[in-house]
Amino acid sequence: MPASSVPDIVVGRLPLYLRALTQMAASGKEITSSQELGERLGISSAQIRKDLSQFGEFGKQGTGYNISYLTDQLRRILKVDRVWDVVLVGVGDLGRAIAHYGGFVDRGYRIVAVFDNDPRKIGSQIGPFIVEDAARLEEVVRARAIAMAMLAVPREAAQAVTDRLVEAGIRAILCYAPTSIQVPRHVHVQYIDPVLHMQRMTYYLP
Amino acid sequence: MPASSVPDIVVGRLPLYLRALTQMAASGKEITSSQELGERLGISSAQIRKDLSQFGEFGKQGTGYNISYLTDQLRRILKVDRVWDVVLVGVGDLGRAIAHYGGFVDRGYRIVAVFDNDPRKIGSQIGPFIVEDAARLEEVVRARAIAMAMLAVPREAAQAVTDRLVEAGIRAILCYAPTSIQVPRHVHVQYIDPVLHMQRMTYYLP
Numbered sequence: 001m002p003a004s005s006v007p008d009i010v011v012g013r014l015p016l017y018l019r020a021l022t023q024m025a026a027s028g029k030e031i032t033s034s035q036e037l038g039e040r041l042g043i044s045s046a047q048i049r050k051d052l053s054q055f056g057e058f059g060k061q062g063t064g065y066n067i068s069y070l071t072d073q074l075r076r077i078l079k080v081d082r083v084w085d086v087v088l089v090g091v092g093d094l095g096r097a098i099a100h101y102g103g104f105v106d107r108g109y110r111i112v113a114v115f116d117n118d119p120r121k122i123g124s125q126i127g128p129f130i131v132e133d134a135a136r137l138e139e140v141v142r143a144r145a146i147a148m149a150m151l152a153v154p155r156e157a158a159q160a161v162t163d164r165l166v167e168a169g170i171r172a173i174l175c176y177a178p179t180s181i182q183v184p185r186h187v188h189v190q191y192i193d194p195v196l197h198m199q200r201m202t203y204y205l206p
Numbered sequence: 207m208p209a210s211s212v213p214d215i216v217v218g219r220l221p222l223y224l225r226a227l228t229q230m231a232a233s234g235k236e237i238t239s240s241q242e243l244g245e246r247l248g249i250s251s252a253q254i255r256k257d258l259s260q261f262g263e264f265g266k267q268g269t270g271y272n273i274s275y276l277t278d279q280l281r282r283i284l285k286v287d288r289v290w291d292v293v294l295v296g297v298g299d300l301g302r303a304i305a306h307y308g309g310f311v312d313r314g315y316r317i318v319a320v321f322d323n324d325p326r327k328i329g330s331q332i333g334p335f336i337v338e339d340a341a342r343l344e345e346v347v348r349a350r351a352i353a354m355a356m357l358a359v360p361r362e363a364a365q366a367v368t369d370r371l372v373e374a375g376i377r378a379i380l381c382y383a384p385t386s387i388q389v390p391r392h393v394h395v396q397y398i399d400p401v402l403h404m405q406r407m408t409y410y411l412p
Contacts, residue, residue, distance in 0.1 A: 008406075009215065015405035016397075020386055041386050042395070079408040086404075093303035098400070100299045103384060107401045108408065147411060148404065172407035174400055178309060180226055180247050188410055189248070190403035191222075194304070194380055195313045197396035198292075198354065199221035199284040200214075201378035202314065204394055205353060 010051045016041055017048065018074040022107075025067050033064040080108025086148040087141060087170075088114045089134065089161055091126055094176055095152035100127040109148070113140050134161075141168040152176040216257045222247055223254065224280040228313075231273050239270040286314025291352045293376075294320045295340065295367055296359035297332055300382055304356060306333040315354070319346050340367075347374035358382040 020040050024032055034045035034052075041048075052058050052070075055077055059065040075081045086109050088098055099114050116122060117134040124131050132140065140146070149170045153161050158177035165173065172188040175181055183189055226246050230238055240251035240258075247254075258264050258276075261283055265271040281287045292315050294304055305320050322328060323340040330337050338346065346352070355376045359367050364383035371379060378394045381387055389395055 011409050012402075012406050014409070015402040016386065018405070019384065019399070019402065023385060040388070042388070077409065078405040079411060080405055084404075084408060093306045097299035097303040104401065107405075109401065109404055148407070150400070171411055172404070174403055174407070178225065179229060180222070182246070182248070188407040190407055192398055192400060192403060193221075193225070194356070194398060195310065195315065196218075196221040196225065197380055197398060198290075198315055198378070199224070199286055199313075200218050201354070201380070201394040201396055202285040202290060203217050203220070203283065205285060205377055 006054050010054060013043065013047075013051055014074055014078055016043075017052070018071065018078065018080075019107075021067050021071045021074065025071060030067055031064045032067055034059075037065075075108070078108070083108060083110050084148050085110055085112045085144060085146045086150060087112065087137070087146055087165075088129075088150045088152065089116075089137065089165070090151065090153035090157075090176075091116045091121055091131055092152065092154075095150075096126055098150060098152060098176075099129055111150070112144065112146065115140075137161075137164055138168040141165065141170060146170065148172045148174070150174045150176065151181075155179040212260050216260060219249065219253075219257055220280055220284055222249075223258070224277065224284060224286075225313075227273050227277045227280065231277060236273055237270045238273055240265075243271075281314070284314070289314060289316050290354050291316055291318045291350060292354040292356060293318065293343070293347060293352055293371075294335075294356045294358065295322075295343065295371070296357065296363075296382075297322045297327055297337055298358065298360075301356075301358035302332055304358060304382075305335055317356070318350065318352065321346075343367075343370055344374040347371065347376060352376065354378045354380070356380045356382065357387075361385040 020037055034048040038045040038048050058070050058073060088095060088111050091114060113132055114129040115132050115134040115137055121131045122133045149165050151158060151161060151173055155177045158179050158181050162181040166183055166187055175189055175191050178193045181189060226243055240254040244251040244254050264276050264279060294301060294317050297320060319338055320335040321338050321340040321343055327337045328339045355371045357364060357367060357379055361383045364385050364387050368387040372389055372393055381395055381397050384399045387395060
């Protein structure tokens with residue numbers, strides 16, 4: 001299984017497949033097909049078959065995919081057959097919404113600590129968390145060997161906080177700040193900036 | 207300019223270029239290069255040159271890109287040389303954070319109406335908006351000829367609201383609900399689900 005040679009764009013579709021399969025399973029379905037998945041996702045069935053074939057043989061021609069089995073395999077491939085500890089840095093409006101969101105843990109992630117540098121926020125409760133002083137970021141990340149961070153700080157602070165996270169051992173950052181951050185080659189970054197997604201759509205609008 | 211033949215993945219990188227160029231301009235820079243942009247974005251300079259060349263000749267070998275000119279061109283290509291009206295549906299924690307966010311209008315989008323179906327929320331103020339009754343969704347979208355929507359409703363409600371938005375004339379939906387929605391071919395959808403991005407990163411983690 002030459003996983004390292006799989007294009008990142010294929011890797012990026014696997015979570016979509018996993019999400020759809022999980023929802024199918026929750027609604028009581030046991031078997032699906034690349035056609036059915038494709039209709040649900042707006043992706044061609046050929047693309048889905050090709051993507052999955054990069055990781056193994058998950059279904060037989062004509063009999064479809066066993067949803068439970070394929071779900072397990074995708075969870076293993078995406079490494080969410082475990083739960084990853086995540087720190088959240090920044091509790092403005094968006095960070096607050098993230099801290100309140102209950103949908104992470106079923107899908108492989110658990111926020112374990114929430115930080116801010118605003119003295120008015122430190123010590124306050126947000127959902128199940130007590131906001132900790134951002135000065136303690138490195139200490140907590142190191143002590144708990146945390147690999148992932150969500151960055152919901154203002155744009156101006158993003159790079160400085162990133163540098164501290166990376167130095168403390170963080171290897172994957174989900175960046176909500178609307179800016180690009182620089183990281184060493186071994187650190188992964190994904191961006192969530194709604195405007196990037198909207199611009200990708202208005203390109204196509206008349 | 208055969209824009210329709212440009213791969214969507216290339217289109218998806220243009221907003222990143224525009225965002226970086228806008229920040230460079232804000233810091234007083236006038237000229238940049240594909241190398242400099244590439245370092246900032248973690249994208250190869252060859253890729254950037256190739257992407258931009260699909261849309262025209264924006265720089266000369268050896269002299270780099272005029273930031274102001276390239277910014278204008280990208281804004282035109284992505285159609286954010288105008289401001290698009292957007293409706294926001296759903297004001298839970300996340301919708302509330304979106305309604306409070308002030309960073310849309312400079313980048314081509316303006317939320318013009320905010321909806322919810324919860325009687326306790328209808329009529330309340332969130333940031334600059336008075337929450338309107340979701341029953342009036344179609345009426346407002348049609349009356350103002352709105353093309354774009356942000357969907358921040360619970361997963362269970364996503365498809366039904368989508369169907370109503372599409373019927374009323376919406377042609378682009380930014381979906382924050384953690385589910386796939388089905389739309390006709392002429393409607394564009396982008397998803398924001400933090401877990402999809404995190405799974406795309408943990409795939410690579412040891």
